[in-house]
Amino acid sequence: MAASLIFRSPPYSLAPILYPTPQNPRPITTTTTIHASTTPTPTTPPPPPPSKHRRPAEQNIREEARSHPSLTNPHNYSAKYVPFNSTAPPNTPTTESYSLDEIVYRSRSGGLLDVQHDMDALKQHSGAYWKALFDSRVGKTTWPYGSGVWSKKEWVLPEIDSDDIVSAFEGNSNLFWAERYGKQFLGMNDLWVKHCGISHTGSFKDLGMTVLVSQVNRLRKMNRPVVGVGCASTGDTSAALSAYCAAAGIPSIVFLPANRISIAQLVQPIANGAFVLSLDTDFDGCMQLIREVTAELPIYLANSLNSLRLEGQKTAAIEILQQFDWEVPDWVIVPGGNLGNIYAFYKGFLMCKELGLVDRIPRLVCAQAANANPLYLHFKSGWTDFKSVKANTTFASAIQIGDPVSIDRAVYALKNSNGIVEEATEEELMNAMAQADSTGMFICPHTGVALSALIKLRNSGIIGPTDRTVVVSTAHGLKFTQSKIAYHSKEIPDMNCRYANPPVHVKADFGSVMDVLKKYLLSKDSK
Numbered sequence: 001m002a003a004s005l006i007f008r009s010p011p012y013s014l015a016p017i018l019y020p021t022p023q024n025p026r027p028i029t030t031t032t033t034i035h036a037s038t039t040p041t042p043t044t045p046p047p048p049p050p051s052k053h054r055r056p057a058e059q060n061i062r063e064e065a066r067s068h069p070s071l072t073n074p075h076n077y078s079a080k081y082v083p084f085n086s087t088a089p090p091n092t093p094t095t096e097s098y099s100l101d102e103i104v105y106r107s108r109s110g111g112l113l114d115v116q117h118d119m120d121a122l123k124q125h126s127g128a129y130w131k132a133l134f135d136s137r138v139g140k141t142t143w144p145y146g147s148g149v150w151s152k153k154e155w156v157l158p159e160i161d162s163d164d165i166v167s168a169f170e171g172n173s174n175l176f177w178a179e180r181y182g183k184q185f186l187g188m189n190d191l192w193v194k195h196c197g198i199s200h201t202g203s204f205k206d207l208g209m210t211v212l213v214s215q216v217n218r219l220r221k222m223n224r225p226v227v228g229v230g231c232a233s234t235g236d237t238s239a240a241l242s243a244y245c246a247a248a249g250i251p252s253i254v255f256l257p258a259n260r261i262s263i264a265q266l267v268q269p270i271a272n273g274a275f276v277l278s279l280d281t282d283f284d285g286c287m288q289l290i291r292e293v294t295a296e297l298p299i300y301l302a303n304s305l306n307s308l309r310l311e312g313q314k315t316a317a318i319e320i321l322q323q324f325d326w327e328v329p330d331w332v333i334v335p336g337g338n339l340g341n342i343y344a345f346y347k348g349f350l351m352c353k354e355l356g357l358v359d360r361i362p363r364l365v366c367a368q369a370a371n372a373n374p375l376y377l378h379f380k381s382g383w384t385d386f387k388s389v390k391a392n393t394t395f396a397s398a399i400q401i402g403d404p405v406s407i408d409r410a411v412y413a414l415k416n417s418n419g420i421v422e423e424a425t426e427e428e429l430m431n432a433m434a435q436a437d438s439t440g441m442f443i444c445p446h447t448g449v450a451l452s453a454l455i456k457l458r459n460s461g462i463i464g465p466t467d468r469t470v471v472v473s474t475a476h477g478l479k480f481t482q483s484k485i486a487y488h489s490k491e492i493p494d495m496n497c498r499y500a501n502p503p504v505h506v507k508a509d510f511g512s513v514m515d516v517l518k519k520y521l522l523s524k525d526s527k
């Protein structure tokens with residue numbers, strides 16, 4: 001019997017990639033079915049041998065993109081900086097604006113900025129068009145669309161030349177169905193964990209940093225005065241900054257609070273060749289210093305105070321919708337520190353609604369460590385009178401922040417998404433992390449904070465058992481092994497560590513091994 005082989009046509013041609021159009025919103029592919037018989041007849045010519053490359057062999061993917069320059073911004077979409085306005089929707093017209101090619105972080109009045117897109121131009125296409133375009137780019141190696149961020153280039157940084165982009169094909173991260181965790185610990189059947197930390201440098205910061213460093217690359221090519229890029233960091237921003245700068249050959253400078261970040265995070269910028277300053281202060285102190293320094297020296301500021309970063313980070317929200325085939329989850333829970341990310345999620349969801357991809361946005365929850373909880377206190381006060389706090393030590397060290405720069409953005413996002421703020425004690429976050437790990441995850445303590453918030457909202461009945469809920473996991477658990485070791489060795493003062501699973505030390509002889517194994521198997525059998 002003839003076997004049926006299905007070939008996608010043309011997998012090996014040099015034809016440019018065909019993009020969907022409003023008339024034809026699906027990516028253009030054709031399928032040809034070839035019936036291969038085990039004894040080929042002489043009248044059937046054999047198929048041509050597949051070429052190793054879809055482009056000339058001497059061309060790389062960047063050069064290939066260069067040879068199709070008309071695809072870079074064919075519709076002249078644009079974006080600019082405008083003052084962030086906490087009393088009006090993000091795309092409200094304003095008289096104060098700046099080109100993204102200017103080096104500016106604050107509005108004239110000293111407030112935050114926001115990147116505003118030309119929504120009228122984007123609205124010339126239907127929601128169906130955008131969905132089909134974004135879907136057509138997933139999982140490809142076409143420069144730069146193989147990145148989960150740049151697959152949404154028109155909504156991120158539409159005017160940048162693809163040639164200036166610095167990307168590690170970040171994004172497209174796993175949306176994990178937390179089947180066992182949801183069922184066993186929460187009685188939930190539709191719980192998901194968006195693993196933003198399974199990424200190039202192990203955190204969601206890659207999503208924003210590819211955008212920021214690409215823009216710096218462009219500015220330097222335009223001979224703008226940018227000698228290097230700098231940030232204050234609790235470990236993840238610095239890792240992402242140093243990696244993307246190293247990839248582009250741009251100097252990076254990072255300010256770290258001495259002895260307050262994990263070893264794995266400290267070694268990242270060191271390995272990537274950043275200029276690392278370890279400062280005897282906390283993150284808020286480092287942030288203050290980098291703001292002063294970048295106002296004096298030609299060092300571009302890479303923290304999320306710079307609204308370019310959030311344009312990349314917002315693609316995680318779009319990606320979640322895309323992964324659910326453009327169905328909107330009920331809840332999205334995000335751990336918060338400097339508070340740029342919660343606003344980035346809001347922006348991503350809102351943009352999908354405004355451009356007709358979905359008809360609503362999810363309710364957002366921001367989760368903070370109780371030891372660094374200024375947003376939680378502000379929420380509990382009914383949003384009256386914000387006060388920064390002195391952040392205390394927390395296992396969720398990347399969110400040990402008492403004076404978040406994006407407080408206004410976060411409040412705006414939460415108010416406009418019918419949002420909630422929760423907090424987690426050290427014991428709660430560590431137990432949640434251990435429970436999640438025991439069901440096959442390997443999460444960071446910040447994700448433990450978000451899971452603790454979920455547990456509280458489930459217990460109070462605010463989140464229902466069948467609510468589709470997404471917990472955003474912000475960093476890879478491997479960056480935080482010290483905290484896991486301390487927990488599982490029961491070495492944490494005043495903490496019960498009730499889910500600790502320490503290794504059993506056994507004499508290396510058959511009898512001793514059999515004894516402990518039998519005891520273990522009996523304990524499992526009785527459950």
Ligand SMILES: Cc1ncc(COP(=O)(O)O)c(C=O)c1O
Nearest residue numbers: 336337338339340341398474475
């Ligand atoms: C792992 C991790 N989770 C969460 C956050 C909080 O993000 P944001 O500062 O945008 O609130 C950070 C950084 O602050 C982080 O590094």
Ligand SMILES: N[C@@H](CCOP(=O)(O)O)C(=O)O
Nearest residue numbers: 233234235236237303304338
């Ligand atoms: N957790 C962050 C803190 C700085 O946040 P940013 O988003 O403003 O850069 C880090 O990893 O440094």
